[in-house]
Every structure is written in C-alpha cells, then in structure tokens.
C-alpha cells in the first residue's frame with residue numbers, strides 16, 4: 001500500500017456551481033431501508049450517545065447507533081423506540097452471552113432495524129460467526145460489522161452477510177491502539193478508506209479521525225456512505241459524561257470504549273480519557289454540519305451528495321492548515 005495520505009493532506013477541487021443558494025443542496029443519504037438527513041452518525045460510545053440523544057436524533061431524521069455498554073438496557077430501549085415508532089439501532093459484542101441476547105430478541109419478536117457488531121479487530125472469526133448468527137435469527141435487521149482496515153476484511157465480512165462494514169482501526173481521538181500495538185489506520189485513515197471502498201460491494205462507514213466538517217465531504221469523496229464521529233460530538237450540553245472546570249473553562253469528559261474508565265479495570269487498555277471544551281447544543285452542531293456539507297456539495301458542482309464522489313483532488317502533504325483553526 002503506497003501513496004498514503006490522511007484528511008489534512010487532501011483538498012477537494014471546486015467545480016462550477018449549479019445552484020443559486022446552498023439551501024438547494026441536499027445532504028440526505030439512503031442507508032439501508034431508511035433515508036437520513038446527514039451521512040453522519042455519532043459514535044456508539046458512552047460519552048457520545050444515550051437514550052435521550054438517540055430519541056432526539058431519530059425524531060429529527062438523523063441516523064444513530066446506541067452503544068452496547070449497558071447490555072441489560074437494550075431490550076427496554078428497543079421497546080421504547082418502537083412504541084414511539086422510531087428507528088431502532090443497537091450495538092452488540094461477540095462474547096457468548098451476546099448469542100443468547102440475539103435469540104432473546106427473536107423469541108420476543110423484537111427486530112432492530114440496525115445491529116452494529118462493535119469490536120476492535122473486526123476481521124475475525126468471532127465477528128463472522130456473529131454476523132451469521134444475527135442473519136439466521138434476525139434476517140430483517142441491517143447488520144453493520146467492524147472495525148476493519150483492509151479490503152480483504154471488507155470482502156470477508158460482506159461475504160459472511162454484513163450489510164455494511166465499518167473502517168477505522170486506531171484513528172480515533174481517544175485511541176491509543178496505534179501506540180500500544182503498532183497497528184492500525186491512524187495517520188492514513190483516508191487512504192485506508194479509499195483502499196477498502198474500492199473492494200466493497202456494500203456501504204462503508206468511515207470511523208474515526210474526523211477533525212473538521214470538511215472531513216465529512218472528504219470521506220464521501222473517498223467512498224464512505226456514512227461517517228462515524230466521536231470527538232466532534234463530545235462535550236455538548238446534552239452529551240453524557242461529567243462536566244468540570246479547568247483553568248476557568250467548562251470542559252466535559254470524553255473517553256475511549258477500551259479505556260480503563262469504560263472497562264473498570266486496567267486490562268488490554270487501548271483507549272484514554274480526555275476533556276473537551278464545552279460546546280453548547282448538539283442540534284446547533286448538527287445544523288452547522290448540514291450547512292457546511294451543503295456548501296461542500298455546491299463546491300462539488302452538484303445538488304446532492306453524489307456530486308462529491310466525483311470531484312478531483314490534490315494531495316498537499318501536511319501543509320494546508322498552516323496552523324489554522326476555525327476558532
């Protein structure tokens with residue numbers, strides 16, 4: 001694999017504008033049986049999403065994936081979402097009790113619309129067996145499997161029955177996999193996405209490493225149907241997690257799903273905890289993301305997300321930001 005690059009190394013090249021206002025640009029995406037307002041999903045992490053946020057997202061036309069770190073709450077969560085006629089989207093692991101959980105859902109006739117298999121190293125027999133188990137017991141559920149970082153992995157999980165695969169091992173803001181193990185797509189996540197997308201015959205979710213709203217357009221350009229984001233969604237008024245003050249500034253915690261804080265023990269730790277600046281309302285960020293993506297579509301010379309997929313780009317190695325920040 002040569003010619004590697006990451007988000008900050010790429011600039012997309014503008015094409016002639018065909019709209020009179022950015023409001024004419026449509027950021028919606030069909031993913032599975034449903035259409036969502038944005039090709040963006042907040043990470044299925046405990047400091048990013050909870051039941052209240054899931055309801056807000058689902059009620060307002062955004063995709064969501066509930067985390068799996070309160071396993072006993074999942075059945076009541078599905079029932080509550082179904083009672084409100086909202087999309088149901090949960091996560092599972094691969095340990096033996098998760099097999100029983102899937103069978104329990106079948107017996108109770110609770111069929112989630114989306115099930116995400118959320119594992120660090122998704123290119124494994126454990127994930128392949130779980131995909132098959134879900135497809136056998138809940139064939140109507142749309143299965144997202146991950147995480148992976150190679151075309152071989154994408155193909156194997158698709159062949160096992162996955163409806164979408166999630167790409168990204170180690171690019172996350174609170175990830176220490178790359179440091180602790182020496183492996184992953186950290187530092188070349190965008191090139192890994194392109195590599196995987198070329199092999200994929202089903203949708204891909206780009207997961208981790210998004211640092212600016214422009215990175216969403218870049219992900220779409222390089223093959224993502226959906227983009228999973230943690231750190232940019234951390235620290236909002238509604239975000240789960242502790243709020244404290246550091247040097248007179250309000251900050252909120254954001255920790256990795258494989259951190260000691262999540263696991264409650266210091267075993268196979270591959271994540272850390274950090275504090276992010278308090279950001280205000282989650283809906284304001286979603287609205288800003290939509291406006292920025294509408295603008296991206298206009299620069300791509302189109303009216304829909306599809307136009308971004310075909311724009312030219314240049315590789316400007318590590319130089320485009322020159323230390324610039326939005327704020």
Ligand SMILES: NC(=O)C1=CN([C@@H]2O[C@H](COP(=O)(O)OP(=O)(O)OC[C@H]3O[C@@H](n4cnc5c(N)ncnc54)[C@H](OP(=O)(O)O)[C@@H]3O)[C@@H](O)[C@H]2O)C=CC1
Nearest residue numbers: 093094118119120121147168169170171177257258268270
């Ligand atoms: N996207 C990313 O880069 C990463 C994400 N994470 C997140 O952290 C959370 C915990 O992940 P994970 O540890 O997989 O989940 P679990 O702790 O639920 O582990 C799942 C199972 O897979 C086994 N396992 C975990 N890692 C490996 C490995 N490298 N090789 C072989 N077997 C393995 C575990 O056994 P045992 O523990 O005994 O090995 C366990 O049986 C998830 O939410 C995941 O998304 C974690 C790291 C990287």
Ligand SMILES: Nc1nc2c(ncn2[C@@H]2O[C@H](COP(=O)(O)O)[C@@H](O)[C@H]2O)c(=O)[nH]1
Nearest residue numbers: 043172173175208209230231256257258271
């Ligand atoms: N290596 C680890 N990766 C983790 C951990 N917890 C979550 N994640 C991954 O990060 C992304 C979010 O990335 P961000 O750059 O947007 O903040 C998330 O979706 C997971 O795939 C972890 O403990 N270790």
